[in-house]
Amino acid sequence: MILNVVNKFAQILIGFSGGLAVGAGFVAFITVLGVIPRLVQLAKASQHIRLFGSCATAGALFGTYLSFTDITWNEPVFVLIIWGLLHGLFNGMLAAALTEVLNVFPILSKRLRLDGYLLWLLMAIVFGKIAGSLFQWLIFVD
Amino acid sequence: MENIVYIRMKKHIRLSGAPVVHLKDIAFVGAVSPKMRKRLEQTQIYQVTESDSNYIVIDGFIIIRHLQLKEPSIEVQLIGPSQTIIHVEEKAKEMPAWIAASVWLVLFIGAAMTIMNFHYDVSMQAVQQKLHYLLTGEKENHPLWIQVPYSIGLGLGMLVFFNHWFKKRFNEEPSPLEVEIYKYQQSLDDYIIDHENKLNDSERSQ
Numbered sequence: 001m002i003l004n005v006v007n008k009f010a011q012i013l014i015g016f017s018g019g020l021a022v023g024a025g026f027v028a029f030i031t032v033l034g035v036i037p038r039l040v041q042l043a044k045a046s047q048h049i050r051l052f053g054s055c056a057t058a059g060a061l062f063g064t065y066l067s068f069t070d071i072t073w074n075e076p077v078f079v080l081i082i083w084g085l086l087h088g089l090f091n092g093m094l095a096a097a098l099t100e101v102l103n104v105f106p107i108l109s110k111r112l113r114l115d116g117y118l119l120w121l122l123m124a125i126v127f128g129k130i131a132g133s134l135f136q137w138l139i140f141v142d
Numbered sequence: 143m144e145n146i147v148y149i150r151m152k153k154h155i156r157l158s159g160a161p162v163v164h165l166k167d168i169a170f171v172g173a174v175s176p177k178m179r180k181r182l183e184q185t186q187i188y189q190v191t192e193s194d195s196n197y198i199v200i201d202g203f204i205i206i207r208h209l210q211l212k213e214p215s216i217e218v219q220l221i222g223p224s225q226t227i228i229h230v231e232e233k234a235k236e237m238p239a240w241i242a243a244s245v246w247l248v249l250f251i252g253a254a255m256t257i258m259n260f261h262y263d264v265s266m267q268a269v270q271q272k273l274h275y276l277l278t279g280e281k282e283n284h285p286l287w288i289q290v291p292y293s294i295g296l297g298l299g300m301l302v303f304f305n306h307w308f309k310k311r312f313n314e315e316p317s318p319l320e321v322e323i324y325k326y327q328q329s330l331d332d333y334i335i336d337h338e339n340k341l342n343d344s345e346r347s348q
Binding site: 034035038041042066069071072073074075077079080081082083084085086087088089090091092093094095096097099103104105106108109110112113114115116117118119120121122123124125126127128129130131132133134135136137138140141 | 236237241242245246247249250251252253254255256257258260261267273274275276277278279284285286287288289290291292293294295296297298299300301302303304305306308309312313315318319322323325326327330
């Protein structure tokens, strides 16, 4: 009985600590990549910045729920399409932020003197991501 | 008052060959009398030689010292940047298109591979399969209704982030790409100002 309580308590502690660390890490990751500030800037919505933060938190919690639940819904294909599109939009911004952080473009511009072609090279990465992703889902996974 | 001369150093200039650098090349000059301004602008400051490195930093302090030796009556006021970076280069030429095309291909394949590795890394296929089951109640090994829109959204998200579609941009503000290149240039300039400035070189400043 006592052992059982201790055991449960240990589980709660482990789960809670793990969640705390992952949550902090998630926020740090999103912050470092600067996706939210970029969206705020594009939407010209700097007065709503807190709202954006709480949306991300709510999303993370919802995602956690989805990861651990066994329920199913009967949503139409339309919902899948919207879901996939938003999923891709967010991941695209993450990928773009990573590309930028890696400083590929200043090097291309300075070392290889490709200033004039820079936007075409940017498109190479964009199309590369789309093509790679489609290739993987449609052909590669079998 | 009439003897005050204002000098504003230019931040960054590019020269090719081995020319004599005049004051007007590296700075804007302001003086009450136009004649004096013209005369000062023609002052020779520096002779670029073959042995010089690609970057030369002319410190504003050297200009002041030089001008005061030459014309003791004037008082020089330095405004703006305190030094000029001279970038000596062979005729700046654009890379030929085939190199750009090769780099394009490298980036294209590289981007495709990194996104595929990323998808495997985070087990996206499995997550999307589970998500498909969760949303529709049907098991599906290839939840293409999620995956294809996802792939398109991936590209759109990158375009939104960079604020560019080829040469077209969605609004006027600078994109992260331009800011990043500016920041890189700025760091290079700071480094050069510190390391190529002869005034910072203790062996030569005797």
